[in-house]
Amino acid sequence: MRRTPMPSPVRSFVAFALALVMTVAVAACGGSDTSADDNTPVNTLVIGAEQWPECINPITQCSGASWLQWLVPIHVLPRLTELNEANEFVASPLLTEMPTEANGGVSGEGKSFTITYRLDPKAVWDDGTPITSEDVRFSWRAVLDTKGTLSTAGYDKIRDVETPDPHTAVVRFTETYPDWPDVLGGYAGIILQKSKFPAGTDVSKTMQTSIGFSGGPWKLASFSADKSVLVPNKRYWDPARRPKLDRVTFVPTTESATEVQALKTGQVSAIYPQPAPDLTPQLETSGIETAFGVTTQYEALFMNLKEGRPFADPNVREAFSYAFDRNLFLEDIVKPFAPETKLLECAAWVPGIGPWCPEEGGPWADVEPDPAKVEAAMARSGYAKDSAGFWAKNGKRLVIGWSVTSGNARREATQAEFIPLLAKQGFEIRTDNADADTFFQKRLPAGEYDLSMYINVASPDPAVSGLYGCDQIPGPANEGAGQNVSWFCDPEADRLMEVIDTTVDEGDRSTAVRQLDELLRKQFVLLPLNPFPALAAWRTDDVKGPVDRFINSPESVFWNLWEWERA
C-alpha cells in the first residue's frame, strides 16, 4: 500500500486547527481553581435549585412555582401571618400580635366579619420607611387588580381594608372567612411597598427580574435565568432573624444527575431534591449529609369515577382497594429511600399539617389486602372470574388502565411490581402512561384515565372543595378549569365541604373534616399511599447551622435561611 506523504498545506491546516482548539482549551481551563476561589467571599453559600421560575412576580402565574417561593418571596417580602414549625398560623415579625377574638383582632360574623392587624412600628422597608397599613391595603388591591393573578381566593371576599392609622389595618370581609390567615400572609401572601409602584395596583409588568425593595431578612440582589442572589437586609428590625451569611446564591440544577454531581464536586453547597430510590445511594458519600422531613405533599392512587370508566362502580373501587397491598408498596418502593415514612390514612390531609389527619387510626387504617372482601365486592356487581382468572361481566373482561408520568422510575417500578400481584387477584391492569404535560394538561382534565398515581399538595387550611366539589368537575360551567379530576360528586360531601369552607371554629371544622374523610373512605374515592418525604443534602465542609430543621409547611428547609452558616 502506497502511503501518500502529508503535503505541507495539509500540515499547516492541521496545525492551524490544533492551535485553535488549544487556544479555546487554554482559555477554558485557565485558572480553573483560582478564579473561582478568588471571587468567592468567605461567608457565602451556593445552593442548587431543582426547578427555576420564569419570573419572580409573587402575584402572577410565576408564583405558582414552589421554587419561586423558596428563592425569593419568603426571604424578601413581609407578610402578616406565617406558619410556625407546628404548622400553625402565628403573627409574623410584622405584627405586634396575632389577631384573636380575645384581643379584639377577630370580630363579627358574616357580613361584619373583620380582622384587625396591628403592625409593629419598628417594621421598616430596606430604605428605612415604615411598613404601613397603606401598604397592606395596596397589596390587597394588587392581588385583585393585577392581570394574570395566580389566585384571588380570599382576597375577593374582602370588602375593604381600612387604614385608621399607619400601624392599624382593618380588613372587612363580605362573609365569614375561616382561612383569613392565608390572605396577605401564610405561605404565599405578601405585602408590597406601595411607594415603589407609582403606576398603580396592576403590578403584572413589574417584578420580572428584580424586586427593588425588601421587608424581609434578605434583599434580592439579582435574579436571572442563571442565578438568584440574596444579601442581608441591614435594616431588618427583628434581631433574631438577621442573616449570618453575607450572600446566598441559588443556581439552577434542573437535571438530577447534574445536581448530585454539582453537590459532590463542591460547585453547590446544598440541594433540596425530590427523593428517589436511585438518588439516596448517590448521596451516601463522605462529606455529604442528608436529612428527610415531612412535607405537605402526599401520593395516592386516584381513581376516575367518571361515567363509563371501571371505577365508576363503587364495588370495583372497594375491591381494588382491598387488593392493593399498601404495606408492600411502602416497604418495597418508599422505605428503601425514606425509611421513616408511614402509610397515609386520610384522603386529602396529612399528619402534622393542621389537626385534620391523625398519625394513626385514620379512615384508611383498616384498608389492608383481603381477598375475601375483593371477591365479595366484585360479586356484588355481578363480576366473576373468566377462564384466565380475570374479572369479567357479561362475557367482557374488566380492563383497567394505570397511568403515571412516563420516565418516573419510582412509579414505573410500582407498576412493574404490582400489576402482576393485582393480576393474581383477578384485575387485568395495563400501563397507560404519558409524559407529564400530556398527562396533567390533557388527560386528567378530560377524564381520560382509569387509575392514576401522582402527588397532591395538602394545604394547612383543610378546605378541599376545589378537589372534590361537584361544581369543580371540569366542564362548561367552569370553562374546563375545574380541579375535581376524580369526577366524584356527592351532595352530602358538598354540604360538609361548605361547612369546612365557611366555619371559623376549629373544632367544628375538624368534625366536618373527619366526616368528609369517612365519606370519601366509605366510597373508596381514592387509595392514599404515603405523605411524600422531603430530602435535603448538604456538604458538611461548607454548611452548618440548623439546616435540617424541616418545617411542616410548604416553605421547605429554606424557611430559616437566616440561621444557616458557613462551616
Add this chain to the structure above:
Amino acid sequence: MLRFVARRLAWGIPVLLAGSLLTFVALRMTTQPVTAARRLRIDPAAIARYRRELGLDRPLLEQYAGYVARFFRGDLGTSFTTQGPVWPELRTALVNSIVLALVAAVVYMAIGIALGVVSAVRQYSWFDHATTGLSFVGLSLPPFVFGLLCIVAVGTWYQNLTGASQPLLPFVGGVYSPQTQGFDLADRARHLALPVIVLSVQQIAVYSRYMRTGMLETLGSDYLRTARAKGLPERRVIFRHAFRNALIPVVTFAAIDIGALAGGLVVTEQIFGYQGMGKYFVDNYHNADYPALLPWVMIVILFVVAFNILADIAYAWLDPRIRVG
C-alpha cells in the same frame, strides 16, 4: 447575484408566515395555557379571568392575525407566564445560543475537516483507520450520555485523582460561575468548554466523514490526474483543486447546520443549564406559553433562510461552474 439574494429573501416571508401559522396551530393543538395554569393549582375563578384577559376566548384566527400584525410592527409580544415582554429573555437565549453554536462550529469544523482531509490523503493508513473508528464511536454517543460522562470525568474523577477542591471545568451556573459578577471572559470560556466538547464530538465525526468522502472522490477524479500530469506541485493539487471542490458539499451542509443551531441544542443546554434557545423552547413549551414560542420560531426560520442563502452564495463562490441568477 443581488437579484438572486433579493428573490431568496422575498421567499423567506411566506416561509416565515407558513412556519409561524403551523407552529401556532401545533402549539394550540398540543398545549393549553389554561390547563397549564391549572397544573400550578391556580383557582378556577382566576383561570376564567386569565382566559379573558389574555384573549384566549377569541377565535383562533383572530388571535393568530393579531399576533403576526404585532410581530411585524416590532412588538414581539407579552409572555403568558411572566406577563413581561418576550424579547429580553429571547435575546439573551439567542445570544447565548449563537455564542455556543459559533464556538462549537469553529471547533468541530476545524477538527472534522482537518481529520477528513488527512484521512483521505492518507487513505488506509493507521491514522485513517483510527479516525474512522473514532468517528463511529462519536456518532454512536448520544449527547446526553456523553454529557454526563464529561461531568463525572471533569468532576468526581478529576477531583479524586488530583485532590482538587473544584472540578476541572464548571458545569453549574449556566454561562458564568455563581460568584462571578459582570463580564468575565475567562469564566465565560470555562463555562462554554463542556457544552462545546459535548456538541463537537458527534459533529467532528460527521464532518470528518463528509470531508473524507468528498476528498477521496475529488482525489480520484480525471481533472486532478490532469493537474498532476501538468506538473503542478502536490500542495497546489490538493489545496487549490481537491480541497476546494471537496469543500462544496461540506459548505452547503455546514450552512444549513449552523442555521439550524440557532434553534438551540435542547439536550446539551438542558444538561448544563445553559440558557440558550433550546432551553428557552422547552421551558416555555411546558408552560404552553405560545406568545413566547412564536418569536422563537420566527427567529429560527429567519436563521435557516439566511444561512441557506449564504450556502448558495458560498456554493457559487467555490464552484465557478455554478451561476445564480
